[in-house]
Amino acid sequence: MAKEIILTDEGLKKLEEELEQLKTVKRKEIAAKIKEALSFGDLSENSEYDEAKNEQAFVEARILQLEATLKNVRVLDDDELNNEIISVGSKVVLKDVEFDEEVTYQIVGSTEADPANGKISDESPVGKALLGRKLGETVTVEAPIGEILYEVLAINI
Numbered sequence: 001m002a003k004e005i006i007l008t009d010e011g012l013k014k015l016e017e018e019l020e021q022l023k024t025v026k027r028k029e030i031a032a033k034i035k036e037a038l039s040f041g042d043l044s045e046n047s048e049y050d051e052a053k054n055e056q057a058f059v060e061a062r063i064l065q066l067e068a069t070l071k072n073v074r075v076l077d078d079d080e081l082n083n084e085i086i087s088v089g090s091k092v093v094l095k096d097v098e099f100d101e102e103v104t105y106q107i108v109g110s111t112e113a114d115p116a117n118g119k120i121s122d123e124s125p126v127g128k129a130l131l132g133r134k135l136g137e138t139v140t141v142e143a144p145i146g147e148i149l150y151e152v153l154a155i156n157i
Contacts, residue, residue, distance in 0.1 A: 006089075018066060091155075
């Protein structure tokens with residue numbers, strides 16, 4: 001059985017929109033590029049054709065990947081979340097003990113992770129360390145840069 005992929009409603013919508021965009025818009029754009037490249041004649045030295053075919057292969061592979069992902073999705077139900085224990089879907093406010101700084105993260109499935117926007121994977125070192133923790137706990141994270149100590153200040157859903 002394929003691995004279950006956990007997504008928020010927002011994450012599911014993004015994947016569905018990307019799939020729709022690739023199927024309806026991108027495929028047509030690539031088909032037009034291929035048609036134009038074919039009009040140039042000799043395919044053996046036609047870089048436009050090669051480029052369009054490579055782009056087509058990439059898009060088709062991404063479509064297959066998205067379709068496979070969407071078959072194994074479990075969307076987080078807000079009723080499963082609570083503000084007492086950190087789980088996938090929780091938004092947490094942490095205090096970096098060493099630097100006395102607050103950081104906010106949302107724990108999401110790996111498909112939806114976007115650290116630059118505060119969405120960290122449940123499979124990342126920080127995500128793994130936070131799962132199951134409670135308000136007020138101090139958490140030690142074994143990260144590539146060394147140990148990081150966080151205090152859980154808030155758990156929001």
